[in-house]
Amino acid sequence: MNITARPHDLLWLRHDTALLGVTDPWVAELWHCQQPVVVRRDVMKQGLIPVGVRGQARHQRAAGWVAPTEVVRVVSPEMLVVPRQLNHHPTVQALVVLRQHHWPWEWGVTGSTGFALATGLPVLHQDSDLDLLIRAPNPLRPADVAHWQQVLSTLPCRADSQIETPQGGFALNEWLRSGRVLLKTATGPRLTDNPWAEETP
Secondary structure, rough: OOOOOOOOEEEEOOOOOOEOOOOOHHHHHOOOOOOOEEOOOOOOOOOOOEEEEEEEOOOOOOEEEEOHHEEEEOOOHHHHHOOOOOOOOHHHHHHHHHHOOOOOOOEEEEHHHHHHHOOOOOOOOOOEEEEEEEEEEOOOOOOHHHHHHHHHHOOOOOEEEEEEEEEEEEEEHHHHHHEEEEEEEEEEEEOOOOOOOOOOO
């Protein structure tokens, strides 16, 4: 299938051997292609998509690569904001609250809540955080950000927002705190006060 994979997208692979470059022993024991991998931020090498594998334990994270031809399904963070299960979890209840508002941007859910909603696997705990993603091709209006933050302060769980610009991703809290962020890009992190500007040589 022809795919456009973006960081945080979940990918299902055709078979177990489609996952390349992973040497962590727990992956061979616990992971199989019925579980998705997540697209990570890195430079594509030889046309391969950089991905990450997660286990049930917090420390079980591994980096690998997959060929686009081995991907059979793609689920984006935006596709997971309509929860169809796990409604008893605070993070899922928080999603329901967020969906009651009209936001001027595309947004989605990542992290353990996104993974749980996509797979049904028991990776959530009652004290799990809610990781959110905002697509921001252009700078955000301060009034919109203030409204978002106000709603987040009322949620039944801690929520962290990652802002995705054409140049990379950064933490919204860091931006609000200092106006300067560590922008995560495909070629590595860089400190900037304008995460929408292209890097100058």
